[in-house]
Amino acid sequence: MDYDREFLTGTVGVLILSLLSERAMYGYEILQEAERRSARQFQMKEGTLYPALHQMERAGLLDAEWRESERGRARKYYTLTAKGRRQAESKRRQWEAISAAVRAILGGAHG
Amino acid sequence: MDERQAVAALIDRLVRESRVGSRRARAELRRELESHFDEAGSSPEALRAAMERFGSADAVSDGFRRAYRRGRVALYVAKVVASIVASAAVALALQAAVNVRIGLGADALRLAPGYGIGARTSMGIVLLIVAAWELGIEPLCARLERRPVRLLTTLAAFFAVICVTHLATDSAIAPAHALVASAVLTAVWTSTIAILSRLDVAFLNRLGG
Numbered sequence: 642m643d644y645d646r647e648f649l650t651g652t653v654g655v656l657i658l659s660l661l662s663e664r665a666m667y668g669y670e671i672l673q674e675a676e677r678r679s680a681r682q683f684q685m686k687e688g689t690l691y692p693a694l695h696q697m698e699r700a701g702l703l704d705a706e707w708r709e710s711e712r713g714r715a716r717k718y719y720t721l722t723a724k725g726r727r728q729a730e731s732k733r734r735q736w737e738a739i740s741a742a743v744r745a746i747l748g749g750a751h752g
Numbered sequence: 753m754d755e756r757q758a759v760a761a762l763i764d765r766l767v768r769e770s771r772v773g774s775r776r777a778r779a780e781l782r783r784e785l786e787s788h789f790d791e792a793g794s795s796p797e798a799l800r801a802a803m804e805r806f807g808s809a810d811a812v813s814d815g816f817r818r819a820y821r822r823g824r825v826a827l828y829v830a831k832v833v834a835s836i837v838a839s840a841a842v843a844l845a846l847q848a849a850v851n852v853r854i855g856l857g858a859d860a861l862r863l864a865p866g867y868g869i870g871a872r873t874s875m876g877i878v879l880l881i882v883a884a885w886e887l888g889i890e891p892l893c894a895r896l897e898r899r900p901v902r903l904l905t906t907l908a909a910f911f912a913v914i915c916v917t918h919l920a921t922d923s924a925i926a927p928a929h930a931l932v933a934s935a936v937l938t939a940v941w942t943s944t945i946a947i948l949s950r951l952d953v954a955f956l957n958r959l960g961g
Binding site: 667669686689691692714715 | 766780781783784785787788790791792802805806807808809811812815816818819820822823
């Protein structure tokens with residue numbers, strides 16, 4: 642599904658922090674995982690992920706290191722720093738509160 | 753152009769337009785983007801689909817430019833500071849070279865009284881040229897050594913200003929001294945532009961990949 646760009650602003654950061662709070666991942670894996678968990682409903686333009694990752698790395702939210710896969714392919718893995726972990730928790734709480742409020746309003750409108 | 757070449761061209765463009773400041777960071781960005789497209793597959797269809805999913809190159813490079821803006825600003829400030837320091841050092845060395853007096857005894861090596869005013873004037877010229885260069889005021893940024901007419905005009909202008917200033921303050925100056933002082937100020941001007949030009953090239957090389 643194609644989403645309004647306005648809806649996605651700010652969402653990418655929450656998704657990255659949330660997925661990386663579970664384990665270290667590389668860019669392509671983050672995209673695949675987001676797509677898989679949303680049952681392919683969430684398909685962002687893949688290129689937008691990398692500037693976001695670099696921005697977060699420069700802000701001290703992420704650490705990155707190159708690792709080699711079993712097949713010898715080099716991948717840049719991202720992990721959350723302590724600051725990133727705090728940010729992930731804060732963003733998750735904010736997101737849940739906002740989404741609950743929006744659901745309540747939309748539910749009210751339909752009911 | 754086949755899909756593999758199209759991917760390579762896309763990566764080249766993204767790395768170039770991202771204007772990432774350090775060579776190492778640019779190499780790492782390139783490696784990461786190559787790794788992304790490697791993951792997507794190797795068949796022409798897979799690569800074509802990966803490029804479509806990747807989105808607009810303009811939007812992605814704009815995102816990278818925003819991500820690295822702080823580093824770029826720091827690099828620009830470092831370039832301007834380096835320009836001023838290097839130009840000022842050359843200017844002071846030129847003034848010292850023409851104002852040094854060799855004598856005997858305790859004052860074997862001393863600077864002439866004119867050194868102070870010469871040094872201050874040179875600093876003023878350095879700051880004026882650096883500001884003009886960064887603001888893009890073209891008439892002040894020409895390579896004088898490549899334009900003999902402009903070089904001579906600048907020399908004559910300095911000569912006139914020095915003579916008029918001395919006349920206005922009732923302090924006499926020999927024409928030969930005024931000519932030497934003008935030549936030094938012209939050399940300060942020329943060397944400052946040469947330094948700015950070289951540092952600009954270095955700065956752009958660092959940003960451009």
